[in-house]
Amino acid sequence: MKIHEYQAKSLLRAYNVPVPNGEVADTPEKARDIAKSLNKTSIVKAQIHAGGRGKGGGVKVAKTPEEAYEAAKKILGMQLITHQTGPEGIKVQKVLVEETSNIKKELYLGMVVDRARDKECVVFMASEAGGMDIEEVAKATPEKIIKCAVPPAVGFSPFEARKLAYGLGLGTDKSLSAQFTNITKGLYELFVAKDASLVEINPLVLTVEGNLIAVDAKINFDDDGLFRNPDIRELRDENEEDPLEVIAKNAGVNYIKLDGNIACMVNGAGLAMTTMDLIKMAGGEPANFLDVGGGASPDQIEKAFRILTADPNVKAILVNIFGGILRCDRVANGIIQAAKNIDMKLPMVIRLQGTNVDEGKKLLKESGLKFTVADGLYEAAEKVVALLK
């Protein structure tokens, strides 16, 4: 789960990580008020769940409260397009108005879970190449990134923080080293307490005055940890998600929208990804990922159909179900019932395998509905692609 910069900064404050003074605004008037109370040059930043906001015109410096008003007026409501948003961009509903900093140096500080077999733990990554795309740095100059794995049995140790600080050129300065240690300690505590999956402070600024401050912050959370972090659940912003995906999530359907015109409904995530791959292999374009799960009850199937057909791009549907404990005749009945309930107009290819497959196929063929029945995996993909020719 993603959150906004202003929410991330609020969390950082709670864990003693210094962030610029500032507040979130959803009107130009509020932005002006905040700038007034800050009584300094401020920066007005679009709040969206994507990076590259500056290049996209979503970040403006304001020397006066009036300038903050004008900046917020321009940015609020704009469709902000960045290299991370997709061509339609995201509508900006909030801006963060905060103090600017006197930047001496920009650093990068991040945390992820390293899945490598010999690590499987939280890892800190730091670099003097702050303010840049860390993936670019990792590609071009990987030696500029210092990594530090946190041994799970021990947890955070100040000497590890000092090791990173040395690598960043801060180690010999007592104050900076201490500040950096406090920051990494706070970040680690936050990461573990709130089941984060990613933390990025980019840039972590060293100010002219000699202070470290998190000028930008991004925190992602482990979806599987949300059940025990109700305060984090509340931070979810549905406006930042695809509307169909929001409907699907709220209906308990595991769905991801893509750009193609051949929809698919499958039981099992691996098989669902495979089905998308097969559609592409057969010359089609998958419209989505959808895992209808182990239950695939008639109710679930109907919910899934409703979501798939709500995408105007979709011209055909491929259903691929491997019935284990789930019986194919039950699935077939569920499909027939659902198709009738929603008055399904789109052509469908249905490929069933597993328990009671022959009964299932028979039911589909005799239903009188526009179903094409397939046997093999690749054959099913070929058939649905052919439907659109």
Add this chain to the structure above:
Amino acid sequence: MAILLDKNSRVVVQGITGSEGTFHTRESVKFGTKVVAGVTPGKGGMDVDGIPVYNRVADAVEKQGANVAALYTPAAFSADAIIESIEAGIGLVVCMTEGIPVTDMIKVKQVLKTSNARMIGCNCPGITTPGVGKIGFMPSFIHKKGNVGVISRSGTLTYEAIWQLTNLGIGQSTSIGIGGDPIPGSGFVDMLALYEKDPDTVALVMIGEIGGTAEEEAAEFIKSNLTKPVVSFIAGRTAPPGRRMGHAGAIISGGKGTADEKFKALEAAGVIVEKNPAEIGKRIQEILAKKKGKKK
């Protein structure tokens, strides 16, 4: 011989009194598995189809000689249940549950490191050794006893592959679902090492997906440590980056973990990569035919 689940396996089902636990225990027993006990804290003294239920795993170990644990516990309590089993001396813990937080698994792996236990899962369909038994919920009808090992991160996609093999008359030694989570109890490398030593396994099917580096690590291992042929399929070539594709571990992060990278690494290690999942069984058939040919 098969690996992990064999004639000496005595299974305790944690979460046996839940609907999933009860249903799959019954299916396991039908398949021939020796389920000797169940554990649900607070429900000790009950029985499920005559299988005694205890409050603690230690009781199941002491009273019934349980040495394998099958978990159908709620996500919120699974890490706790896994650690309980490890501490009670269970040698193989298989956790089917989906939705366990990553930070919990980081803890569990620490406990595993300093124990003699092995863990499979979480978020997996389990282990099946045809002719011996099954833990988890792979459908019983797809399996046939034979000498091909199957290791997979998936559920139903694994069933497809097994079913292809069975329909070609090719049986399996042991099929293992290692699960779809980012930090699994065991990875491909751990299983490959066991299969290499298993005299009953002559070839392998390895099914991976996007996310992480498990397949690349397997490729490295295969290069220097595996003599048996492997056919591999990787799901998710068309998955968009940064999105969790159902499985918690199926996510392309920071540009890494794409299907194409994995295919490349495996191919370089001499693995037969098959991009068409409908052909997995055929590739194995070809390998086995070649072996037979060589023997003559």
